[in-house]
Amino acid sequence: MSDPVLQIENLQTHFFTDRGQIPAVDGVTITVNKGEVVGIVGESGCGKSVTSLSVMKLVPNPPGKIVGGTIKFKGEDLVTANEKRMRDIRGNEIAMIFQEPMTSLNPVFTIGNQIGEAIRLHTKASKKQSRDRAIDMLKKVGIPRAEAIVDEYPHQLSGGMRQRVMIAMAMACNPELLIADEPTTALDVTIQAQILDLMRQLNREAQTAILLITHDLGVVAEMCHRVVVMYAGNVIEEGDVRTILKKPKHPYTKGLLNSLPKLEESQERLYSIPGNVPIPGSLTVGCRFAPRCDQATDLCRSEMPQLKAVGDNHFSRCWLSE
């Protein structure tokens, strides 16, 4: 599995606001190989959603702008690609599903219209063909009565069903990369498991690579081959899912794992990492995690560590892991 579909290299997406330039994503490097599921984990505001929107070039502009780095999709740089080329790619070669299935579908168009629209946009399919394809896709994502649902409106479906529709819409043109931005966060736990199952099945059958953005390490453990941990606009640790979950190197990753409730141990109180994620733009010199890190040294506070190999396919951005 070393055939890269997506190579994000030193991506910098900044927001230009009245309060100045805010580096929401500041030098992120991520590679996704064909058929691979890569997770991006991090707290709210660490830049994971902005990274995913940057790949689609859907960061609201103004105020957001990609100011540096490259995003190579099958070797083609998307940062320099024009809008027309991006429209060809969006929904066709790279598709995206979002966190809020309740609001991500347009309430005034039928399910069939919305799925069919994506199909007609990227293929030469007729209305009839795209409708048939929409029904097929609905069946594939496990929607009962697909022939009837295709003519219904989003408000007639539950949240889980709507997320299945979103997945059907995203998969309709057989994309090579699916970006899923917190796809199960808004769903019940049982529905979550179903949606994850469905995504895993699509990954296996269609060999679609998935970039899965989440803050839920449980989802990562279940879904991903590889994990990228982000903090304050940077990648701070990256590695195989087993390595990251069993032998994390970075104090932040360790902290995240420690703050998960464990069934086998009775704990008085859950561990939590002291402090808060720094407000983007307020970053100073040194390691960004240093102010919250209990092992921080003077070196950590004065100089920013680089992302370095600490093992087989395992990288960490920490002075202590060297």
Added chain:
Amino acid sequence: MALLSYSIRRIFMLIPVLLGMSIVVFSIIRAIPGDPALTILGEKASPKAIEDLREVLGLNNPWYIQYFDYLKQIITGDLGVSLHSGASITQEIGPYLAATTELTIVSMLFAVIIGVNAGILSAWKQNSWFDYCAMLIALIGVSMPIFWLGLMEQWFFAQELKWLPSVGRDNSRNPVEAITQFYILDTIMAGQWDQLWEVVKHLILPGVALGTIPMAIIARITRSSMLEVMRADYVRTARAKGLAQFWVVYKHALKNAMIPVLTVIGLQTGLLLGGAVLTETIFGWPGVGRYIFTAIGNRDYPVIQSGILVIATIFVLINLLVDLLYAYIDPRIKYR
């Protein structure tokens, strides 16, 4: 099916509204202090004339008989007889109504086409120079007194430039032969193209004068509604599909943003159909507003009464149409 049953339900809900309206209109003539017949005819009328008028108006019957007689009368489409001209109001009001309707349609087309598009573009290019200019013009538009705008138009385009006629519906030396009373239709049906051009020219100034305030309101409402919708998740979904921004705006966003815009369009159309008395007077437009205005001067109570009834009915029907359009645009509405 759901849309049909919703429509039928909604039409049935009109019955109490229309009944209530008829009671109000019925009361108007009876609410005149003292003897209506005396008030209508004036102090110097002979007792015989007053008694005759009381008989004509049915004022000698108990009020509930009077109301049911009145109801029976209007249900059959009989709006009574004008005291001034002695003619049937149902027949007399037709041409006036047609004139007002024609002017309203032209004004609203002007207001909707320009207002909606200006609002959309302003939202799309928010904070651009276009946005600032459009919203400034809209602000001036809503603030301008309509009679002043009408007079300025007449002075500039009719008096100074002599481009357009300032009063009337057609060229008085070569009047349109009315069939439907809608002059645009009449001239097209008769194939009189030079006449059609005359009619269109007569419509421009009053149409713009009447349409300016609705246009400004529609532009502002469309802009704010679009700005709200453009931030919605489904708009991002549409873009993530690879849809061009034009279709994202004009298909996905616009349909969702239309509900408040439609409300304003409905209300403004209702207002204009009520006959804009000021504009119709300034432009010598033979519409309902002027008809009722003249009737007030003549103390022609049956005409006032029927005129109000017709206008109120039109207002209610337009609101019904708007409600039905809501359900057509937003499928969630009919299930509420």
